[in-house]
Amino acid sequence: MLKKVVGFLLIIFCITLVLSPPVFAEEIHTTGKANIVIDVATGRILHEKNIHEKLPMASTTKIMTALLAIENMPLDKKVKIHPEAEGVEGSSIYLKANEKIKMIDLLYGLMLRSGNDVATAIAYEVSGSVEEFAKLMNLRAKELGANNTNFVNPHGLSHNDHYTTAYDLAIITREALRNPTFKEVVKTKFWLAERDGYQHFTNKNKILNICEGGDGVKTGYTIKAGRCLVASATRNNMQFIAVTLNDGDWFNTTNKLLDYSFNQYKPYTVFKAQDLIKTIMVKNGVKTTMYLEAAKELIVPIQEEEEGKILSIIQAPETVSAPVIKGQRIGKISTYLDGELINSTYLLAKEDIERLTTKDKFLRFFKFK
Known part of the structure; x- marks a missing residue:
């Protein structure tokens, strides 16, 4: 009798194994309103959450500003600072009207210190005004396929018509990281500018220190946008971009997303x-x-x-x-x-x-x- 019972239980167990669905690795949970991970080389999406939802982007705007500056201006050019760039609210490197400073120093001030005054100075230098520069930003975004993005300024200060998506911001960043100058700037932890006064620029992006292989990209914060972060890291000959928008745990989220993605995906040459x-x-x-x-x-x-x-x-x-x-x-x-x-x-x-x-x-x- 005991053998019959044991045999019956074994049959039930085997049937259960066959009919039960396979158990896969649990998808990672994140706190941000929207986030994404993509591969720089191919653009392959490795993780996604609300990636096409339109949201404010704060100072991650400056990724596009930096890309356009690099594409349109000689890096060694001495830029005469437009009076409208002096005293712009928010983060600043304390530019003075008519001060002359090299474009390369402006780039480091833009991406390491998130200078809103720098973003404005670049806009005037490249396009003659903030409005015309915003048109250039939107044109470049459309060229890259960032069709759910609209820029109205070069710095990311709040405006109802200034928005992006996690996906759009990732593909803009992917294009920027394929530029050697941009790639070098955003992974730099410290820069000494050639100017009088405020010249020591330390990178605000903690990803460079807390994430294995961390090499970029840009932080952003306004009350409306919340904390926004575009992070990147390189491991095993692969570079991934992680974006999180409106996320109070921004550095932990992107670090976790990058770790998760590098564990899930391996390089195939x-x-x-x-x-x-x-x-x-x-x-x-x-x-x-x-x-x-x-x-x-x-x-x-x-x-x-x-x-x-x-x-x-x-x-x-x-x-x-x-x-x-x-x-x-x-x-x-x-x-x-x-x-x-x-x-x-x-x-x-x-x-x-x-x-x-x-x-x-x-x-x-x-x-x-």
């Missing part, structure tokens, strides 16, 4: 820069074939079970005509993860190939005759 991807024919060239190489490496953050779901498709002609210049774009390689496009990289000519001269053609003709 699809190809390296200068890897030889394809051989093609060369018409009328001193060489008849040539290699195409990848313009840059591609490392994709994946979960363990996704490795077999990566597919790369090469788009390149079978033949090109000489002359060919080394580094010339001749095709591209598109990489998909589970059917979704995650990256496109140019294929470049590996070497120069000159066009055949009449003499070369004559010699080649008799060589192969």
Whole structure:
């Protein structure tokens, strides 16, 4: 009788195992109104919560301000400070009207000390007014696909028509971090400006100290926006961006999101820069074939079970005509993860190939005759 009971219980246990749903790792919980984690290399979204909800962004606005300054002004230019930039409310590096200061020092004052006066000075220098600079900010945002963002000023002081989303702010930051100057500025802990008076700029972003591999990006706070933070970190050849908006536990949230994402995703190298991807024919060239190489490496953050779901498709002609210049774009390689496009990289000519001269053609003709 006992054997029958034990056998019956074993059958019930086995049935329970088969019918019970699998238990997955619990999704991370956060305190922010909206947050997101994305990969800089591919833009892949690794975590999301209310990522398309329009919210005020406070001084994280200055990510776009810095990007436009870098894209539009020489970094060594001495900027004459517009009178409207003196005395702007909030965070400041205490600029004086008509003071002259290098653009690079303004950038560090903008991103390390969050100077609202700096943001205003940059707006006047680049566009002639705050209003015109805001138009430039919105145009650049639309170019990047940040379609739920609207800027009315360069610093982020509260305005009903000044807003973004966690997703938009992440893709703006992704573009900025692909710029070497921006990337260097936001990971700097201390900067000494070439000016009289206030010149010691210490970075307000605690992520640089509390997060493993922390290397950016920008804090923000107003009463209306709450505490907003865009953070970044690099580990295992991957750089992730974490954004949290209206979050009283902002540093802990982004640190936790970054730790969680780096634990969940591992780097998968699809190809390296200068890897030889394809051989093609060369018409009328001193060489008849040539290699195409990848313009840059591609490392994709994946979960363990996704490795077999990566597919790369090469788009390149079978033949090109000489002359060919080394580094010339001749095709591209598109990489998909589970059917979704995650990256496109140019294929470049590996070497120069000159066009055949009449003499070369004559010699080649008799060589192969």
